[in-house]
Amino acid sequence: MGNILFFSGVGLTIGLKSSLQFFMKRSNYKGTAAFGAGFFFVVIGWPMIGMILEAYGFIVLFSGFWPTLSVFMQKIPILGWIFQQPFIRSFFDSYRGKRVPV
Numbered sequence: 001m002g003n004i005l006f007f008s009g010v011g012l013t014i015g016l017k018s019s020l021q022f023f024m025k026r027s028n029y030k031g032t033a034a035f036g037a038g039f040f041f042v043v044i045g046w047p048m049i050g051m052i053l054e055a056y057g058f059i060v061l062f063s064g065f066w067p068t069l070s071v072f073m074q075k076i077p078i079l080g081w082i083f084q085q086p087f088i089r090s091f092f093d094s095y096r097g098k099r100v101p102v
Contacts, residue, residue, distance in 0.1 A: 023061075031060030 011019045023032045035057030041050030073083040082088060 028061055031057045031062075033057070034060060 007019075010022075014022070022028065034053050038050045038053030038055075038057055041047070041053060043050075070083070070089075074080050074089075076083075
C-alpha cells in the first residue's frame with residue numbers, strides 16, 4: 001500500500017511524464033531496479049528482504065537531493081539552528097562533495 005502511495009505522490013507532485021523520465025533515466029536504473037525488486041519481494045511474502053531492497057533503492061534514487069534538503073533544513077525556524085551546527089553541517093556537506101572547515 002505504501003509503495004502505491006509513494007508512486008502516486010511522486011506522480012501527482014511532478015507529473016506523470018516527469019516521473020517516468022526520472023525513474024527511467026539511465027543514472028537511476030540501479031535505484032529503480034532495487035525499488036521494483038523490493039516491491040516484488042514484499043508482494044510475494046518476503047517483507048524483510050523487500051523492505052531492505054526498497055530502502056536501498058530509495059536512497060540511491062534520491063541521494064542527489066541531499067544538497068537541496070540540507071539547505072531547506074538549515075532554513076527551518078528553530079530547527080535550522082541545529083542543522084547549522086558545524087558537526088551536522090559537515091555531515092551534509094560531505095554528501096554534497098565539499099567539506100567546510102570547522
